[in-house]
Amino acid sequence: MPESPVFEVTSPAKRKNKKYLWIAGVILLLGLWWYKTNTWPVVAMVGFTPVFRHQVNQALFKQGGKNVVEGIVTERLVKGELAKKGISVSDSQADAKIEEVKKSLGEGVDFDALLAEKGLTVDEVRSQVKIQLGLEQIIASQATVSAEEVDKYVKDNGAFLNGTTDAEKRASAEKMLADQKVQTGISTWIEELKTRSKVWYIGINQ
Secondary structure: OOOOOOOOOOOHHHHHHHHHHHHHHHHHHHHHHHHHHOOOOEEEEEOOEEEEHHHHHHHHHHHHHHHHHHHHHHHHHHHHHHHHOOOOOOHHHHHHHHHHHHHHOOOOOOHHHHHHHOOOOHHHHHHHHHHHHHHHHHHHHHOOOOHHHHHHHHHHHHHHOOOOOHHHHHHHHHHHHHHHHHHHHHHHHHHHHHHHOOOOOOOOOO
């Protein structure tokens, strides 16, 4: 006698529990996504059609992704090299530099609003300033300015220098020349660091 087919009967309560578990799982995944990325996977709805975060990321990457990747790579290389050399910059040193920048902006300029326009936070700026000050420590010894260089700069640009006396103008010229040499030295140092470092770019044409 043939066996009767066996059908699994799922009770309404069991189906309801599975539904709740599925919903809870989705909520958990969304929560983890938010925790890790501080964004939602869906950024907009066009009618009932979602615009996904990865679509936005792909479009942005096409516009300037290579530059962003290059910036992150450079930052990590520099931080690693500063750590190797035992160079560190404290929060107080970075904050003092930020205060200098604020003063240089002049009256009526809202520093926080300026950062907001550029999509930056104070913590991000502080991190960048720490890197800059660390690099300046490496290059500072190479940024010597001779009296002849100062003389020539004052002669060529005296009308645009800060100060009223000759000594004040010479001091201003020396600082500007030293700053220029530091920035040039930093650029050269970073390029040399990138040349001798092992960096593999995946999925990006260099």
